[in-house]
Amino acid sequence: MSIGRLKHVFPGGNTSLGFYSYYHHMIGPEATRIFVLKGGPGVGKSSFMRKISEEMQERGYDVEHHHCSSDNGSLDGLVIPGIGVALLDGTAPHVVDPKQPGAVDEIINLGEYWNEAKLREHKDEILSTTRRISRLFGIAYSQLAEAKVIRDEMEGYVTESMDFARVNRLTSDIIHDIFSQTPSQHRVVPRARHLFCSAFTPDGVMHHIESLLPGVKKLYLIKGQPGTGRSTLVERIALAAHHKGLRTEVYHCAFEPKKVDLVVIPEVKTAVLKDVPEVVFDPATVPGLRITIHNLDAHIKRAVLEQYAVELMAAKARFADALKRAIRYIRDAKLTHDYLEGFYVPAMDFAAIDRKRVEITKRILDYPAEAEQLRIKQTASGV
DSSP states (O other): OOOOOEEEEBSEEEEBTEEEEOGGGSSOTTOSEEEEEEOOTTSSHHHHHHHHHHHHHHTTOOEEEEEETTEEEEEEEEEEGGGTEEEEEOSTTSOOOOSSBTTTEEEEEGGGGBOHHHHHTTHHHHHHHHHHHHHHHHHHHHHHHHHHHHHHHHHHHHHHTBOHHHHHHHHHHHHHHHHTTOOOOOSSOOOEEEEESEEEETTEEEEOGGGGOTTOOEEEEEEOOTTSSHHHHHHHHHHHHHHTTOOEEEEEOSSSTTSEEEEEEGGGTEEEEEOOTTSOOOGGGSTTOEEEEEEGGGGBOHHHHGGGHHHHHHHHHHHHHHHHHHHHHHHHHHHHHHHHHHHHGGGBOHHHHHHHHHHHHHHHHHHHHHHHHHHHHHHHHTO
């Protein structure tokens, strides 16, 4: 049996708008089962999901690791698409509560396995450390918000210099190139799934783009300075795919979470990626990928932009400094969170948690057989 494929994404991010979540896109409404993990820091939620992931992969199931942007070594979620199962960290800042309790959603409270007396011995330190973590993230978000103001200034200089008529023409050409041989389908409303492919983390800007491209044969790489219209171009192609009735995977910008960095269109084995200098990724490292590069800087009116050369250079330096400060505070928050976990780990009964994990894994493995029995029953009854 072959090992299942592993996909890496971020469901939430530390952004210029604060913490921003696309958790509701982790798994669709057709889910078989959603397990919502509750409990404090250090109770083993990430390890619980990772061990289940390893077993499912060994059994040949593809899995998705949904990483935590504030601790990229930890998981916020595990999705097993082939059987419609998800396990989610339902604690702050991404609080998740069951929407269909019992029928689909179920809470697993790992807080049942801690020694409350041990935790109460450190009550004051736990409270003060928790407040410190919140304050550090608040400072980080203020730095990212400051960086957004600077980025807006930078984009303003470039936008004033752009020939957007030529960018619109290029966008239309790319849309024609991708979809001209693809018939539209309007039998069902296509799903557009929204997540992040990169994040501001304690280790800097991290990404998992290469794990999102298996099956993709052609990549359009859109280069250019901020303000040249890169995100708008990618968004327009995602919208064109949606209008064609095609399923899309839409990956948002780690800095401006309403903008788009990447769209993957599985039915046509095509992706369109915005090149972001802070996200160090070379698509040439992906085997078998045909890459077409379009640099929107080619449509800048240089004489106009050169008027702002000094201002643009200064803004770029201020922007880089603000990002560095933000990442430093995110790193400090992570280190403080590690200190907080130190109070919980000794208080946990990890043997009991392992037994619970084995029980949940067995239930997950039973779901494919249940689904097949339901299909046979529906077929026999003519449903």
